[in-house]
Amino acid sequence: QVQLVESGGGLVQAGGSLRLSCASSGRTFSTYTMGWFRQAPGKERDFVGTISRYGATTYYAASVKGRFTISRDNAKHTVYLQMNSLKSEDTAVYYCAAATSGTSSVVAAYDYWGPGTQVTVSS
Helix, strand or coil: CCCEEEECCEEEECCCCEEEEEEECCCCHHHCEEEEEEECCCCCCEEEEEECCCCCCEEECCCCECCEEEEEECCCCEEEEEECCCCHHHCEEEEEEEECCCCCCCHHHCCEECCCEEEEEEC
16 A cells, blocks of 8 residues: 655746645655646646656657656655746646556556646736
8 A cells, every 4th residue: 555645846937937746655656657637627637657567668749748847756756846937728637647557648547646836827
C-alpha cells in the first residue's frame, strides 16, 4: 500500500514557476513508476508527465514539454514537478500517482493517487 501527498501548489502569475512535491509513505517507493496528472474544472484528468522507477526515463504531454520537469529522489520517497513559464491554462488540481507497471500516460495504469494540490495561474 502506498500513500501519496502532494504539496507546493498555490497562486502564481503567468510566466512564473512552482515546484510541486509528492511524498510517499511506502518503503518500496523505488519500485513504482510515478506520474503527474491534472484536472481543470469540468474537464477530464489529463496526463502531465511520468518518470521511471530510477529516473532514467521521463516523458511529458506535448502541452508542458520544455516547461515542466519531473524528477525523483528515491532516498526521500519523493517525486517533484518543476513548472516554469506557467500559463493560465495550466490552472488545475495536480495529482501525483504511482504505478506498478511501466511508464504510462493512461490514468487507469496508476494504482495509487494523492488527494491533489491546487495550482492557479493568474494572467
